[in-house]
Amino acid sequence: xxxxxxxxxxxxxxxxxxxxxxxxxxxxxxxxxxxxxxxxxxxxxxxxxxxxxxxxxxxxxxxxxxxxxxxxxxxxxxxxxxxxxxxxxxxxxxxxxxxxxxxxxxxxxxxxxxxxxxxxxxxxxxxxxxxxxxxxxxxxxxxxxxxxxxxxxxxxxxxxxxxxxxxxxxxxxx
Numbered sequence: 544x545x546x547x548x549x550x551x552x553x554x555x556x557x558x559x560x561x562x563x564x565x566x567x568x569x570x571x572x573x574x575x576x577x578x579x580x581x582x583x584x585x586x587x588x589x590x591x592x593x594x595x596x597x598x599x600x601x602x603x604x605x606x607x608x609x610x611x612x613x614x615x616x617x618x619x620x621x622x623x624x625x626x627x628x629x630x631x632x633x634x635x636x637x638x639x640x641x642x643x644x645x646x647x648x649x650x651x652x653x654x655x656x657x658x659x660x661x662x663x664x665x666x667x668x669x670x671x672x673x674x675x676x677x678x679x680x681x682x683x684x685x686x687x688x689x690x691x692x693x694x695x696x697x698x699x700x701x702x703x704x705x706x707x708x709x710x711x712x713x714x715x716x717x
Contacts, residue, residue, distance in 0.1 A: 566663060568650045568717050570630030573623055575716070577616055586631050597632040599624035622663055644709050645673035645685055651712035652683055 575584065582592055594601040602624045606613045619627075646666060653660045653675075660683065664675040672691075674684035682693040690708050693699045 566626050566650055566653070567630050567633060568647070569623075569654045569663070570626035570628070571634070572654050572716055573619070574627050574630050577619065578627065581611065584634075586634055592631075595628050595631050597628050599628040602628055620657075622661075623657075643673075644705065647712050647717045648685065648690065648705065648708045649673065649675050649683060651708070651715055651717040654717070655711075655715070 574582075574586065578586070586592065595605070599621065603621075605611070606616045606619070649666055653663050659679070659681060660675075660677050662678055664677055666673050666675050668674075669684070671686050672684045674682055676682045680695055684691045684693065685705050685708075688705055690702050690705055691699055692702050
């Protein structure tokens with residue numbers, strides 16, 4: 544079984560990583576961590592906050608202009624702002640129950656380990672494995688029971704039980 548997983552992930556390593564569309568779950572988590580204190584939940588879109596709906600450039604402009612003290616958010620990436628803007632446009636569209644366990648864990652991992660798992664990617668099904676590949680050569684994959692990390696330097700490494708990661712993801716709102 545481990546040999547099959549290594550073969551699948553190695554084959555996927557040859558496919559370039561694909562950037563994902565806006566990820567509402569990540570946008571929600573980022574909004575809650577960075578924006579909620581001032582903009583509330585669901586997002587109050589008064590005081591020009593509505594300009595950020597599906598418009599990451601408007602959010603970046605407010606940050607660059609330090610509108611309402613937003614300058615401290617200058618470290619948020621373009622992808623982060625895209626995700627926040629998407630969430631602002633559909634705050635009720637985020638449902639952890641609607642996503643599969645694999646997608647919940649992978650979305651959570653991209654949020655939790657954002658400096659390592661870039662650019663954000665879409666999932667690909669490779670046999671029994673849900674897999675996402677990243678520009679730095681890392682791949683995260685899972686079957687029904689185990690989460691794996693693959694890199695050319697270290698090969699395939701099981702990192703833990705899917706159920707454990709699902710619990711951590713749920714605790715963080717995914």
